[in-house]
Structures are given as structure tokens and as C-alpha cells.
Amino acid sequence: MSTSVLKIGGSTLEKLSDTFYQGIVNRVEKGDNVIIVHGGGPAINHQLEALAIKSEFCEGLRKTTTDVLTIVEQVLSGQTNKEIVRKLKLAGAEAVGISGCDGSTLIAKEIDVHKWGYVGNVTTVSTKLLDLLLTNQMIPVVAPVAMNQLGQPLNVNADAAASAIAAAVSAEEFVFVTDVDGVFHNGKKLDQIYSKQAEQLIADGVISGGMIPKVKGALASLTSSLNKVRIVNGNAPYDERSGTIIMTQVKAIIS
Ligand SMILES: Nc1ncnc2c1ncn2[C@@H]1O[C@H](COP(=O)(O)OP(=O)(O)OP(=O)(O)O)[C@@H](O)[C@H]1O
Ligand SMILES: [Mg+2]
Structure with missing residues (x-):
């Protein structure tokens, strides 16, 4: 039995197939454990526009005022999250x-209230509720609103x-679906990148925008296990050669 974390991007959600x-x-x-964490950028933008609420990005993060926060929570927890739950139910899972x-x-x-408002960095993860669901063969679907x-x-x-x-769950597999x-x-897909190279690609501006938190998140989660x-495309067939693999630097063996 292995534990996998799948991050499903808001960018791809609408187009994901039943397969x-x-x-x-x-x-x-x-018998595998699967935890889903999802985004919802396009749906949040749509609702903010519909309500004429202004929203800006600063260094890739959405400035979150009280009004923006209300919409972010409503859309992520109330709409996007439940759409995924219903799709999984139709596919046969609770x-x-x-x-x-x-x-x-x-x-x-809060990272910096003056710069971003109600935007936070995760400081603690409690796995209690996730474990409770997983031991009951239920798939946790997590909307990224913290407190x-x-x-x-x-x-x-x-x-x-x-x-x-x-x-926190010591996942054996972690995949970003985008x-x-x-x-x-x-113009060419990189099949694999090592941690040092990934940092360099960010510094050089090759990796930009929404790809930055993905690659940084990947680097932060790399451990010995x-x-x-x-990082894969949710709308392309998945096989061993799909996507880009971000790996720990291989240490030189000195004999
Ligand atoms: N070097 C790069 N290679 C590929 N994509 C890149 C690169 N640099 C920047 N990007 C951008 O990163 C985007 C993916 O991140 P984005 O945040 O838009 O999607 P997501 O995280 O899947 O969705 P959401 O943020 O709604 O959860 C790509 O569509 C692309 O425009
Ligand atoms: Mg993103």
C-alpha cells in the first residue's frame, strides 16, 4: 500500500476526463491511499469578475482582501471542491x-499582511482527519484554505x-496535475530536472509564474523516501515518460 498526493490545478480541472x-x-x-489537493484560479477569477471585485497578483500570489477571501473560500470549498467529490463518486469512490x-x-x-493581506504559509499540518478518512477508504479532497x-x-x-x-503524510508519490x-x-519539455538545476531555472526566469510554486513545492517535499x-498534463495520456520529474541531486560516488 502506498500513499499518493495529487495536486490538481484549477487550470486543468474543467477538462479532466472520466478516465x-x-x-x-x-x-x-x-488499496492505495490517495489524497487530492486542488486549486481553482480560473473559477475564482470568474466569480470575482462577476461581482466586480478587483484582484491583483504580487510575485505570483493573489493579494487577498476581506472581499477576495470570501470569494476564494466560497469558490474553493463550496464549488470546486464539491465538483471533484461528485466526479469521484460517479467514478465509484467515496x-x-x-x-x-x-x-x-x-x-x-500570514506571510506579509501589508503586501498580500490574508495569504498564509502553512506552518503545521494535522494528519488526523486525513488518516481517519483514508482508513475508511475515503478520498480526502482538500481545498487550500487554512486558518x-x-x-x-x-x-x-x-x-x-x-x-x-x-x-506530513510521508507520501511515496507526489504528482502535480496541470x-x-x-x-x-x-520550447522543449524537460524529462527530468535535478534539484540544483531546478533552482537555477527559477533564478534564470525559465520557470516563471504558476510553475514557480509547483517546482518549489516539489523541491521542499523531496526526502529520502x-x-x-x-509534473504532468491532466489532459494527456499518462505513462512512465509523461511530464517532468524533479529529482534529488545524485551524489557523486567517490571511490
Ligand atoms: N518553464 C515553464 N514550463 C512550463 N510552464 C511554465 C513554465 N514557466 C511558467 N509556466 C506556466 O505555469 C503554468 C502552470 O501553472 P498555473 O498556476 O497556471 O496552473 P495550476 O497550478 O495547474 O492551476 P491553479 O493555480 O489554478 O491551481 C503553465 O500554464 C505555464 O503558463
Ligand atoms: Mg497554480
Whole structure:
């Protein structure tokens, strides 16, 4: 039995096929643990626009005012999260949608209130509720809304939330499902990148925007038991050569 964390990007959610959800259900039926963490950027933008609420990004993170926070929580927890739960049910599995606030799964701290408002970094993950669901063969579907020590909801980047959860549950597999075939450089997909190279690609601006928290999240979760993280396209067939694998640097063997 292995534990997998799948981060499903808001960028790809609408286009995911029934086969994608069936693949997850097949794994759960085989006895694997699967935890889903999802984003919801496009759906949040749509609702903010509909309500004429202004929203800006600063260094890749959405500035989150009280009004923006209300919409982020409504859309992620109330809409996107439940759409995934229903898709998994149709594919034959019981799934339970939670946000990081439920069971204190994700406790976070404001990064910089003046710069980003109610945006947080995860400081603590409680695996109690996740474990309870997994031992009952239910798929936890986590919306990346956390709370601080005082119960204030905080908007957390979904890639970072998934990374914190993957580390806390000692996942054997961690996959980012997004809208591109992997990490690209000079128009070509990179099949694998080592940690040092990934840091360099970020510094050089080759990896930018929404790919930055994904690659940083992958790097942060690499351990001796999780030595590779994959970034794949949710709308392309999945095989061993799919996507980009981010790996720990291989240490030179000195004889
Ligand atoms: N070097 C790169 N290779 C591939 N994609 C890149 C690269 N640099 C930046 N990107 C961008 O990263 C995007 C993926 O991140 P994005 O945040 O948009 O999606 P997501 O995380 O799947 O969705 P959400 O943020 O809604 O959960 C790609 O669509 C692409 O535009
Ligand atoms: Mg993103």
C-alpha cells in the first residue's frame, strides 16, 4: 500500500476526463491511499469578475482582501471542491471534501499582511482527519484554505499546501496535475530536472509564474523516501515518460 498526493490545478480541472477520475478510483480499490489537493484560479477569477471585485497578483500570489477571501473560500470549498467529490463518486469512490480549516488540517501564518493581506504559509499540518478518512477508504479532497492560530481563514497557494501535506503524510508519490506537459526550456519539455538545476531555472526566469510554486513545492517535499516528484498534463495520456520529474541531486560516488 502506498500513499499518493495529487495536486490538481484549477487550470486543468474543467477538462479532466472520466478516465482520469477512474484511474484514481482504481488505485484506491487496489488499496492505495490517495489524497487530492486542488486549486481553482480560473473559477475564482470568474466569480470575482462577476461581482466586480478587483484582484491583483504580487510575485505570483493573489493579494487577498476581506472581499477576495470570501470569494476564494466560497469558490474553493463550496464549488470546486464539491465538483471533484461528485466526479469521484460517479467514478465509484467515496470522497470527502474538506478545507484546511477542517480538523485543523492546515494551520498557517500570514506571510506579509501589508503586501498580500490574508495569504498564509502553512506552518503545521494535522494528519488526523486525513488518516481517519483514508482508513475508511475515503478520498480526502482538500481545498487550500487554512486558518491561523486565531481562527482567521487564510488563502494558501495550492501547490504549497499539497507539498506540506505530502511531507506530513510521508507520501511515496507526489504528482502535480496541470495544463502543460511539464517544465519547458527553449520550447522543449524537460524529462527530468535535478534539484540544483531546478533552482537555477527559477533564478534564470525559465520557470516563471504558476510553475514557480509547483517546482518549489516539489523541491521542499523531496526526502529520502520521496526522491522524485512529477509534473504532468491532466489532459494527456499518462505513462512512465509523461511530464517532468524533479529529482534529488545524485551524489557523486567517490571511490
Ligand atoms: N518553464 C515553464 N514550463 C512550463 N510552464 C511554465 C513554465 N514557466 C511558467 N509556466 C506556466 O505555469 C503554468 C502552470 O501553472 P498555473 O498556476 O497556471 O496552473 P495550476 O497550478 O495547474 O492551476 P491553479 O493555480 O489554478 O491551481 C503553465 O500554464 C505555464 O503558463
Ligand atoms: Mg497554480
